[in-house]
Amino acid sequence: MVETTRNYNxxxxxxxxxxxxxxxxxxxxxxxxxxxxxxxAALCRSEFAQVKEKGISISSVGGDFTFMPxxxxxxxxxxxxxxxxxxxxxxxxxxxxxxxxxxxxVGPETTIVLLQNGIHIEEPLVEAFPENEIISxxxxxxxxRPKPGHIEHSxxxxxxxxxxxxxxxxxxxxxxxxxxxxxxxxxxxxDVITARWRKLVWNAAFNPLSVLAGGLDTLTMVxxxxxxxxxxxxxxxxxxxxxxxGYALPAEVVEQNIEGTQxxxxxxxSMLQDYEAGRPMEVEAILGNCLRxxxxxxxxxxxxxxxYVLMKLVQEQRRYK
Amino acid sequence: MVETTRNYNxxxxxxxxxxxxxxxxxxxxxxxxxxxxxxxAALCRSEFAQVKEKGISISSVGGDFTFMPxxxxxxxxxxxxxxxxxxxxxxxxxxxxxxxxxxxxVGPETTIVLLQNGIHIEEPLVEAFPENEIISxxxxxxxxRPKPGHIEHSxxxxxxxxxxxxxxxxxxxxxxxxxxxxxxxxxxxxDVITARWRKLVWNAAFNPLSVLAGGLDTLTMVxxxxxxxxxxxxxxxxxxxxxxxGYALPAEVVEQNIEGTQxxxxxxxSMLQDYEAGRPMEVEAILGNCLRxxxxxxxxxxxxxxxYVLMKLVQEQRRYK
Numbered sequence: 001m002v003e004t005t006r007n008y009n010x011x012x013x014x015x016x017x018x019x020x021x022x023x024x025x026x027x028x029x030x031x032x033x034x035x036x037x038x039x040x041a042a043l044c045r046s047e048f049a050q051v052k053e054k055g056i057s058i059s060s061v062g063g064d065f066t067f068m069p070x071x072x073x074x075x076x077x078x079x080x081x082x083x084x085x086x087x088x089x090x091x092x093x094x095x096x097x098x099x100x101x102x103x104x105x106v107g108p109e110t111t112i113v114l115l116q117n118g119i120h121i122e123e124p125l126v127e128a129f130p131e132n133e134i135i136s137x138x139x140x141x142x143x144x145r146p147k148p149g150h151i152e153h154s155x156x157x158x159x160x161x162x163x164x165x166x167x168x169x170x171x172x173x174x175x176x177x178x179x180x181x182x183x184x185x186x187x188x189x190x191d192v193i194t195a196r197w198r199k200l201v202w203n204a205a206f207n208p209l210s211v212l213a214g215g216l217d218t219l220t221m222v223x224x225x226x227x228x229x230x231x232x233x234x235x236x237x238x239x240x241x242x243x244x245x246g247y248a249l250p251a252e253v254v255e256q257n258i259e260g261t262q263x264x265x266x267x268x269x270s271m272l273q274d275y276e277a278g279r280p281m282e283v284e285a286i287l288g289n290c291l292r293x294x295x296x297x298x299x300x301x302x303x304x305x306x307x308y309v310l311m312k313l314v315q316e317q318r319r320y321k
Numbered sequence: 322m323v324e325t326t327r328n329y330n331x332x333x334x335x336x337x338x339x340x341x342x343x344x345x346x347x348x349x350x351x352x353x354x355x356x357x358x359x360x361x362a363a364l365c366r367s368e369f370a371q372v373k374e375k376g377i378s379i380s381s382v383g384g385d386f387t388f389m390p391x392x393x394x395x396x397x398x399x400x401x402x403x404x405x406x407x408x409x410x411x412x413x414x415x416x417x418x419x420x421x422x423x424x425x426x427v428g429p430e431t432t433i434v435l436l437q438n439g440i441h442i443e444e445p446l447v448e449a450f451p452e453n454e455i456i457s458x459x460x461x462x463x464x465x466r467p468k469p470g471h472i473e474h475s476x477x478x479x480x481x482x483x484x485x486x487x488x489x490x491x492x493x494x495x496x497x498x499x500x501x502x503x504x505x506x507x508x509x510x511x512d513v514i515t516a517r518w519r520k521l522v523w524n525a526a527f528n529p530l531s532v533l534a535g536g537l538d539t540l541t542m543v544x545x546x547x548x549x550x551x552x553x554x555x556x557x558x559x560x561x562x563x564x565x566x567g568y569a570l571p572a573e574v575v576e577q578n579i580e581g582t583q584x585x586x587x588x589x590x591s592m593l594q595d596y597e598a599g600r601p602m603e604v605e606a607i608l609g610n611c612l613r614x615x616x617x618x619x620x621x622x623x624x625x626x627x628x629y630v631l632m633k634l635v636q637e638q639r640r641y642k
Contacts, residue, residue, distance in 0.1 A: 001339070003471055026544075043603065072423060075551065075568075081351055103568070106339060119629040209631075209634075212631050212634075213631055213634035213635060213638060214634060214635040214638035214639065215638065216638065217633065223638070224634060226630040226634060227630070227634055229630065230626075230627065230630045230631070233623070233626075233627075300446055301621035302554070302624050302627070303623050303626075303627050305551075305554075306551060306554075306624050307622075307627070308625035309548065309550065309551045309630075310530075310533050310534055310551070312531075312547055313534035313535060313545060313547060314533075314535040316545070317535035317537060318535065
């Protein structure tokens with residue numbers, strides 16, 4: 001196998017990527033793929049005019065850069081032919097039907113990359129596009145979007161990606177090599193569902209805690225013995241559910257997550273950012289799906305259940321106001 | 322036994338009552354005792370001038386009235402001799418040393434009436450005043466204090482009182498007859514600790530829930546299946562702790578509390594009122610003492626623990642702001 005410099009051996013030229021959901025995550029990783037030489041287009045809604053004119057400026061611990069998409073579109077009909085990679089970085093919310101939303105731009109050869117939070121989020125896409133390759137991707141990164149057209153990348157940045165539901169693929173390796181070529185550490189895994197459970201351990205604990213405790217950043221949480229104790233309880237419950245679902249996690253994952261958070265620059269979790277901005281939070285993808293999986297396997301998760309119910313109430317309450 | 326009209330047989334004249342903590346609860350019940358013919362003085366802090374000049378106006382479902390204390394004092398040294406009844410309606414907070422605060426006005430014949438929330442709140446008073454009679458009192462009432470010198474009584478009003486730790490007493494009966502004479506239903510119990518646990522069932526569930534869910538009144542809570550489900554879990558845990566502590570509650574207490582709340586006019590819990598006004602909340606008296614009792618008896622209370630830790634975090638977070 002002859003590798004080109006850019007490792008595009010599978011394609012005639014640089015792979016075509018369409019970013020759907022050009023928020024902080026989609027903007028940052030889309031921008032890095034463009035840096036790596038991919039031809040990246042971006043579907044934008046609220047920031048369409050801004051991004052079309054000036055692109056997205058990214059202040060990053062790894063070096064500032066501007067992501068100027070090859071094409072900025074306001075609707076999928078403006079993009080053809082279908083992309084090689086559809087990078088889906090939408091939030092996972094009950095009111096967003098991702099499959100339906102992306103359908104018109106998914107061609108037979110399109111690989112759908114789900115760069116999203118939560119657990120059991122791939123099934124609707126598998127059902128809608130049974131013939132397409134789906135890559136599930138996890139971002140370990142601290143991002144925020146302080147104003148339109150601007151992203152701040154304050155810490156971390158690593159990706160873990162894998163063919164869904166398991167195994168390896170040429171496109172998974174290609175995507176990883178593109179990211180790695182621009183200093184985004186990207187690991188491939190043949191067991192991406194376990195990796196997703198592993199990430200959920202952090203998300204299910206610290207995301208809701210940051211909101212329910214009245215708006216705490218990560219440092220304030222890990223400096224509070226009560227918060228850490230509660231985070232551990234949630235993390236242990238997620239580990240139990242993962243194991244019951246067939247994806248046992250190593251015992252040290254809980255302490256690794258606590259220590260990792262202690263080492264992190266103070267950061268507002270994505271749920272807290274959403275809460276403060278009045279945006280919907282990924283309560284179902286992160287907590288609801290985990291709770292339902294627990295119930296399927298008769299695993300008792302009282303701490304998780306408390307968080308889930310409270311977060312749903314907080315979410316509903318927001319809507320009334 | 323010859324009963325006088327006013328039932329003051331124990332005293333030469335109308336009993337002297339000193340209200341310490343003249344907030345909504347102290348103001349309302351102190352006012353009712355004054356209506357019943359008791360000679361009621363009030364210790365006031367922030368509202369001293371207002372109350373001294375105009376008394377406390379009370380808009381009540383049972384009929385509006387004004388409570389004009391016989392004497393309004395800013396410090397206990399202004400009151401002598403010691404009262405027959407010291408009506409303590411202070412909030413139960415770690416930073417308030419009630420025993421020390423009332424000490425100078427507690428005479429050998431003073432009965433201390435603790436009209437307060439929480440569990441295991443009497444012990445410090447028993448220790449400080451081992452020779453004095455202590456009456457523990459529970460108010461089932463919806464009160465708020467929309468502005469200084471004004472109390473709103475929107476629903477309920479019943480009292481349950483009893484000699485602490487158990488049994489009956491002449492003064493308990495006298496106090497009850499005073500309240501009953503002015504349409505405040507007041508029940509005496511020989512087992513006031515069980516009554517206190519019974520009240521905690523409601524308080525431990527709906528008080529923190531109203532705050533953590535983002536500011537819900539009672540009606541919104543009982544109309545939400547998730548909130549009711551979580552309230553039931555907490556209530557069941559409190560019942561388990563009560564039983565382990567030697568005070569078994571009847572099984573129907575949980576559903577009675579849910580139904581009672583459904584029948585109640587929409588009301589902001591005291592914790593929510595305190596939270597919104599930036600005042601400290603009775604997290605330790607209501608949740609902390611119950612959790613510590615659970616731990617003493619090795620009872621698992623994950624829902625209660627979640628609420629306790631979150632409420633402590635919310636409380637601390639408030640202090641930073």
